[in-house]
Amino acid sequence: xxxxxxxxxxxxxxxPFTGPAARTAATxxxxxxxxxxxxxxxxxxPAEPAPTxxxxxxxxxxxxxxxxxxxxxxxGAKEKEAAATKAVDTLADEAAxxxxxxxxxxxxxxxxxxxxxxxxxxxxxxxxALSSDPDSYLERAxxxxxxxxxxxxxxxxxxxxxxxxxxxxxxxxxxxxxLAARRAELDKHRAAIRTKxxxxxxxxxxLTAAERAAYERSADAAHGGSPATSAGGSTTGPDRAVAxxxxxxxxxxxxxAAPDSRAARAVSFAHGAIGKPYVWGxxxxxxxxxxxxxxxxxxxxxxxxxxxxxTQINAGQRVSRSELAxxxxxxxxxxxxxxxxxxxxxxxxxxxRPGAPVRIAPIDQMPFAGATRVA
Numbered sequence: 001x002x003x004x005x006x007x008x009x010x011x012x013x014x015x016p017f018t019g020p021a022a023r024t025a026a027t028x029x030x031x032x033x034x035x036x037x038x039x040x041x042x043x044x045x046p047a048e049p050a051p052t053x054x055x056x057x058x059x060x061x062x063x064x065x066x067x068x069x070x071x072x073x074x075x076g077a078k079e080k081e082a083a084a085t086k087a088v089d090t091l092a093d094e095a096a097x098x099x100x101x102x103x104x105x106x107x108x109x110x111x112x113x114x115x116x117x118x119x120x121x122x123x124x125x126x127x128x129a130l131s132s133d134p135d136s137y138l139e140r141a142x143x144x145x146x147x148x149x150x151x152x153x154x155x156x157x158x159x160x161x162x163x164x165x166x167x168x169x170x171x172x173x174x175x176x177x178x179l180a181a182r183r184a185e186l187d188k189h190r191a192a193i194r195t196k197x198x199x200x201x202x203x204x205x206x207l208t209a210a211e212r213a214a215y216e217r218s219a220d221a222a223h224g225g226s227p228a229t230s231a232g233g234s235t236t237g238p239d240r241a242v243a244x245x246x247x248x249x250x251x252x253x254x255x256x257a258a259p260d261s262r263a264a265r266a267v268s269f270a271h272g273a274i275g276k277p278y279v280w281g282x283x284x285x286x287x288x289x290x291x292x293x294x295x296x297x298x299x300x301x302x303x304x305x306x307x308x309x310x311t312q313i314n315a316g317q318r319v320s321r322s323e324l325a326x327x328x329x330x331x332x333x334x335x336x337x338x339x340x341x342x343x344x345x346x347x348x349x350x351x352x353r354p355g356a357p358v359r360i361a362p363i364d365q366m367p368f369a370g371a372t373r374v375a
Contacts, residue, residue: 067196074189081182091172102161256344263327265301270349332366
């Protein structure tokens with residue numbers, strides 16, 4: 001009886017699935033495993049494909065263009081900063097001159113006051129009554145009246161000087177605030193340029209040596225140059241600049257004559273600058289950016305141009321593309337962010353970008369935005 005109760009509480013022995021039941025269990029297990037795997041990988045985004053060499057080159061070109069836009073803004077801010085600095089210095093000089101005049105007037109007033117103190121200050125009627133020589137006293141009294149007039153005039157002059165110095169200092173404070181704003185703007189554009197160029201270098205570093213060489217060749221072809229190549233076929237930095245310069249210098253000069261002697265001198269200067277490096281913010285004589293080159297070329301011809309592309313375009317008479325003559329300024333992109341000096345035959349001399357020296361190039365390589373004949 002006891003044995004029977006003991007066996008009644010014993011768990012039934014598990015038997016493995018066989019047949020259809022076994023197949024159903026296996027199917028459910030596989031489905032569960034697949035679901036678990038899917039859930040585990042749901043949070044991980046698939047890796048984005050690396051950009052192609054063509055995409056890298058296109059982005060580098062955009063970065064160089066953006067850097068040039070920032071360069072022209074930097075040039076404009078630098079021009080304003082220089083003007084603000086000059087204004088502050090001029091006001092400081094004016095304040096110093098006014099302070100010197102004020103000190104001179106104060107010294108004269110002090111000398112007069114000292115003399116009066118030493119002579120005493122009796123009532124004029126008493127002095128007349130006590131005088132043994134009234135005529136002589138009256139003569140002295142007239143001199144005292146004139147001295148009093150001079151004192152009043154000195155006091156009035158001192159008040160004017162103080163008021164003038166206060167006005168100059170107020171203007172100097174305003175100009176100093178403007179100068180601080182200009183310098184902050186300058187720093188912003190400088191940082192933007194450096195960031196764009198650093199990003200371009202970083203992107204170029206992702207290319208293989210062969211891809212970088214191909215990019216440099218295509219960039220030089222687009223900008224009218226003829227790069228040097230090493231024995232392995234890759235373009236080298238300094239050698240490329242030198243060879244590009246030699247290629248451009250050996251190119252025949254435009255047969256179209258400049259309209260006048262000043263334009264001829266500007267074109268001649270630009271030819272002499274071929275091969276010199278592009279450096280943002282540079283105006284020569286050893287390096288240039290695009291507007292720095294055109295400004296320097298026309299300065300050599302005795303004409304003062306403003307500093308930036310977007311101000312140079314208004315420095316003369318607008319001309320159409322069909323009317324271009326050597327010496328004209330040719331502008332590119334909708335934002336007027338690039339400029340070159342036209343030399344005839346559809347060609348210009350310009351400073352293209354970092355790494356590409358001053359060279360001859362066709363004007364149809366970039367979006368044409370307009371042209372100006374320097375007045």
